[in-house]
Amino acid sequence: MTDTPKQDRVLIFDTTLRDGEQSPGATMTHDEKLEIAAMLDEMGVDIIEAGFPIASEGDFEAVRDIAKLSKNAVICGLSRANFADIDRAWEAVQHSARPRIHTFIGTSPLHRDITKLTQDEMAERIEATVTHARNLCDNVQWSPMDATRTEHDYLCRVVEIAIKAGATTINIPDTVGYTAPRESAQLIRMLLERVPGADEIVFATHCHNDLGMATANALAAVEAGARQIECTINGLGERAGNTALEEVVMALKVRNDIMPYTTGIDTTKIMGLSRKVATVSGFPVQYNKAIVGKNAFAHESGIHQDGVLKNAETFEIMRPADIGLNATNLVMGKHSGRAALRAKMKELGYDLADNQLKDVFVRFKALADRKKEVYDDDLVALMRDSSSDAEHDRIQVKFLRVICGTEAPQSADLILSVDGTEHQVTAQGDGPVDAAFNAIKALFPHHARLQLYQVHAVTEGTDAQATVSVRLEEDGKIVTGQSSDTDTVVASAKAYVNALNRLLVRREKTKPEGDLQSA
Ligand code: KIV
Ligand code: ZN
Numbered sequence: 001m002t003d004t005p006k007q008d009r010v011l012i013f014d015t016t017l018r019d020g021e022q023s024p025g026a027t028m029t030h031d032e033k034l035e036i037a038a039m040l041d042e043m044g045v046d047i048i049e050a051g052f053p054i055a056s057e058g059d060f061e062a063v064r065d066i067a068k069l070s071k072n073a074v075i076c077g078l079s080r081a082n083f084a085d086i087d088r089a090w091e092a093v094q095h096s097a098r099p100r101i102h103t104f105i106g107t108s109p110l111h112r113d114i115t116k117l118t119q120d121e122m123a124e125r126i127e128a129t130v131t132h133a134r135n136l137c138d139n140v141q142w143s144p145m146d147a148t149r150t151e152h153d154y155l156c157r158v159v160e161i162a163i164k165a166g167a168t169t170i171n172i173p174d175t176v177g178y179t180a181p182r183e184s185a186q187l188i189r190m191l192l193e194r195v196p197g198a199d200e201i202v203f204a205t206h207c208h209n210d211l212g213m214a215t216a217n218a219l220a221a222v223e224a225g226a227r228q229i230e231c232t233i234n235g236l237g238e239r240a241g242n243t244a245l246e247e248v249v250m251a252l253k254v255r256n257d258i259m260p261y262t263t264g265i266d267t268t269k270i271m272g273l274s275r276k277v278a279t280v281s282g283f284p285v286q287y288n289k290a291i292v293g294k295n296a297f298a299h300e301s302g303i304h305q306d307g308v309l310k311n312a313e314t315f316e317i318m319r320p321a322d323i324g325l326n327a328t329n330l331v332m333g334k335h336s337g338r339a340a341l342r343a344k345m346k347e348l349g350y351d352l353a354d355n356q357l358k359d360v361f362v363r364f365k366a367l368a369d370r371k372k373e374v375y376d377d378d379l380v381a382l383m384r385d386s387s388s389d390a391e392h393d394r395i396q397v398k399f400l401r402v403i404c405g406t407e408a409p410q411s412a413d414l415i416l417s418v419d420g421t422e423h424q425v426t427a428q429g430d431g432p433v434d435a436a437f438n439a440i441k442a443l444f445p446h447h448a449r450l451q452l453y454q455v456h457a458v459t460e461g462t463d464a465q466a467t468v469s470v471r472l473e474e475d476g477k478i479v480t481g482q483s484s485d486t487d488t489v490v491a492s493a494k495a496y497v498n499a500l501n502r503l504l505v506r507r508e509k510t511k512p513e514g515d516l517q518s519a
Contacts, residue, residue, distance in 0.1 A: 010252065010261045011228040013204060014040050014245060015049040016277060017062070018078055020236035022052075025471050025480040026281040027506060030062050036233075036276060037066040039349070040073065043269040045245075047074040047100060047228070053092040054085045060092050067096035074098040074139065081105035081129040090136040100139040102171075103129055107158055108146035119154055126158050127165050134166030142167040143206065148179040148187065156194045163197040169204055169228060174217060177210025177240060181220035188224040204228035207243045209235060214243040215290075219251060222261060233277040234285050234292060246270045246291040246323065254318050271324040272349015279384040282469060282480030284456070291323060294377075324349070331375060334368035341379075348376060350383055370463070370486050377458045381467055381484035385494070393501045394419050395444055402432040402489050414439035414493070436493040440500070448474035448503055455492070458484055468495040472503055479503045 017033050020026060028036070033050070040048050050066040051059040067075040075096035079085035086103055093099035105126060106114065112122060126142070133140045142162040144150055159170055172187060179187070184205065192198045205221035205228070207214040218229045235244035249265045256262075274292040278285050287294045297320045312319065320326070326347055332340065338361050345352050345360070352360060363382050368374050399415040409428040412435035416423055423443045429435030437450070452471035457464045466488040471480045481499025485491035 008261050009227070010222055010263050011046040011202065011204075012044075012245065012249065012263050012265055013047040013049060013076070013228050013230045014045045014232065015206075015230055015242065016040070016232040016236055016245075017066075018049040018051050019230075019238060019242050020232040020277070020281070022238050023236055023241070023281070023283070024238075024478040026236060026283055027479055027502060028280050029505065030058060030065070032280040033062040034065055034069065036273070036280065037070060039269065039273050039276060040233075041070045042266075043273060044264040044266050045073050046264060047076050049076045049078060049102065049230075050093075052078040054079060054088040060088065063089075063092035064095055067093050067099065070096060074100050076100040076102050076141065079103045079133075081125050083129070083132055086129060086133045086136070090133075093137070098139070099137055100141055100169075101133040101137045102141040102143065103133050104143035104145050104171075104173075105129075106146050106175075107144035107155065108149040109151070110149065111146050119157075123158055123161055127161050130162050130165035130167050138168070140167050141169040141171055141204070143171040143173050145173055146175045147172045148174040148183070149176070152190060156191065159191055160195045160197065163195065163201055167201060169202045170198075171204035171206050171228070171230065172221070172226070173206040173230075174208055174214075175206075177208035177214060179207070179217055180211070180213055181216045184217040185220040185224035188221045188226050192225045202227050204230055205243075206230035208237065209240040209242065212240070214241070215247040215251065218243040218248050219259065222252075223259065233273050234281075234283065234289070236277060236281055236283060244290070246274060250291050250318060250323065253322070267322050268324040269349070275349055275380050279380065279482075282471075282482045284467070284469065297325060326376075331373045332364070332368070332379070333373060334365065336364075336368070336374075344376075344379060345383070348379060348383075367465075367486075371465070372463070375459045378465055378484075381458050381465055384467075384482055385484055393497075394504055395497050395500055397490075397493050397497050398422060400436060400439075400490055400493050402435055404432045410435045412436040412439045412489075412493075414443065416440065416443045416497070418444055432489045433492045436489055437496055440493060440496055444500060446474070446500065446503075448472040448500070451478065452480075453492070455488060466491045468492045470495040470499045472496075472499045474503055474507075477503065477506050479506055 021028055037048055050063040053060040053063045063077045075093050077089035077093040079089040081103055089101050130142050144158055188203055203226040205218045205226040207217040229248050231243040231245040231248055233245050235241040249263050252259050252261050285292055341361055341364055342357055396417045398417050402412045404410050410432045411428045413426050425439050425442045427435055427439035427442050429438045451473045454469040455466050458467050465484045465486050467484040468491040469482050479499050479502040481495045483491045483494035483498055
């Protein structure tokens with residue numbers, strides 16, 4: 001792969017681990033980030049934005065380790081427009097065979113007000129910081145944050161300065177998801193026409209989805225000459241998210257007749273990555289999400305089913321196998337062995353090491369004893385729990401029994417292990433879930449606020465597992481916990497405890513002074 005794409009080759013820059021992880025509640029652990037990076041690398045992503053090294057020690061270590069381990073992709077670290085940030089990003093990415101420093105500053109009038117820099121002062125800062133980055137690394141990306149709301153003359157001026165200072169990629173962010181396809185294309189065209197040297201660098205497009213146009217805006221930018229799309233798996237990202245990788249990649253593949261551009265993505269890996277990111281971020285994929293939603297290939301109505309059976313092309317514009325979705329939802333049961341489980345998990349995108357397989361197999365057997373048929377989605381839910389119930393979690397649910405009835409209050413008997421010591425309590429509440437949560441609060445007092453409690457059935461039937469998501473907020477830090485069980489109350493208690501464990505990890509992370517969004 002070369003960093004300067006041929007005319008029709010579009011580079012895929014994945015920022016799931018940076019912009020995606022910045023999404024409130026989507027915090028990932030170090031190991032989870034490494035696993036996702038390895039999968040992105042294997043899928044053929046050209047550039048992985050692995051994190052924001054100065055943001056915390058944890059971010060730094062993740063970017064550094066991804067840089068050391070990744071085999072093919074360029075590894076990129078984000079930095080604001082100051083030397084300390086850039087040095088820290090370089091310290092982390094220099095371990096990669098193909099490092100990149102990405103530095104940004106908000107250039108729109110609103111951002112210039114925040115940083116209290118005049119146009120000239122900001123221009124000087126851009127020249128100095130891009131030059132500094134380029135002295136460290138020969139692959140430098142520069143972004144004028146909020147580019148779509150920056151005056152055109154000023155945007156041209158600063159893009160030219162960044163190119164002259166050595167930027168090899170210029171990224172044009174639609175930071176607040178404000179632009180629309182025609183305007184997105186015009187902006188790239190305008191820069192290509194007006195900025196000297198523009199044809200020697202790569203223009204990137206970075207769109208947010210606040211008006212639901214992130215995919216359309218990115219594709220329009222490509223048609224106008226951008227040759228790098230910044231995107232995330234499942235469209236994860238701040239607020240309404242970023243351009244979804246699976247959407248742009250499949251759009252370019254399926255409609256190559258009208259958008260004749262190629263990517264290096266092995267699309268059969270899409271589904272595995274989608275499941276993985278949903279699992280570790282705690283952000284479930286909406287059922288009707290394009291490409292990776294549960295219903296994206298489901299044909300419920302009689303007319304559709306009949307048509308698809310006769311000729312799949314009647315209602316399907318792509319084959320499930322193109323994104324790594326198996327046509328058969330091979331059902332597993334209590335007689336299925338380890339080898340079958342390993343093979344099935346691999347199909348679902350989980351390459352299990354022997355010790356992981358041992359753990360998942362025990363859980364699978366326990367589930368199969370309670371549930372006659374174990375479907376793909378049950379196994380995905382099982383995987384989510386195998387990381388959330390890990391032995392190293394400081395808080396673990398050891399026992400839970402609730403007493404329910406038509407008469408309130410309901411009560412919950414709970415044993416929690418906290419840092420290896422077991423504690424027991426009986427608590428009451430308005431309903432079994434409230435009683436269980438009150439019991440957890442009694443045994444592990446905290447002031448985190450419950451922001452979201454959500455339950456959904458993993459499969460059909462009264463013996464279906466419930467997946468519960470719990471989002472907690474403490475001093476502005478947001479974490480999401482998830483768990484699944486055939487018993488909704490048990491899943492709820494475990495999801496709450498999973499969120500608390502994530503909060504404890506979060507508390508240990510140290511943040512630098514100041515606002516990370518501004519330069
Ligand atoms: O949305 C945005 O502007 C960003 C920049 C840091 C590139 O994520
Ligand atoms: Zn962004």
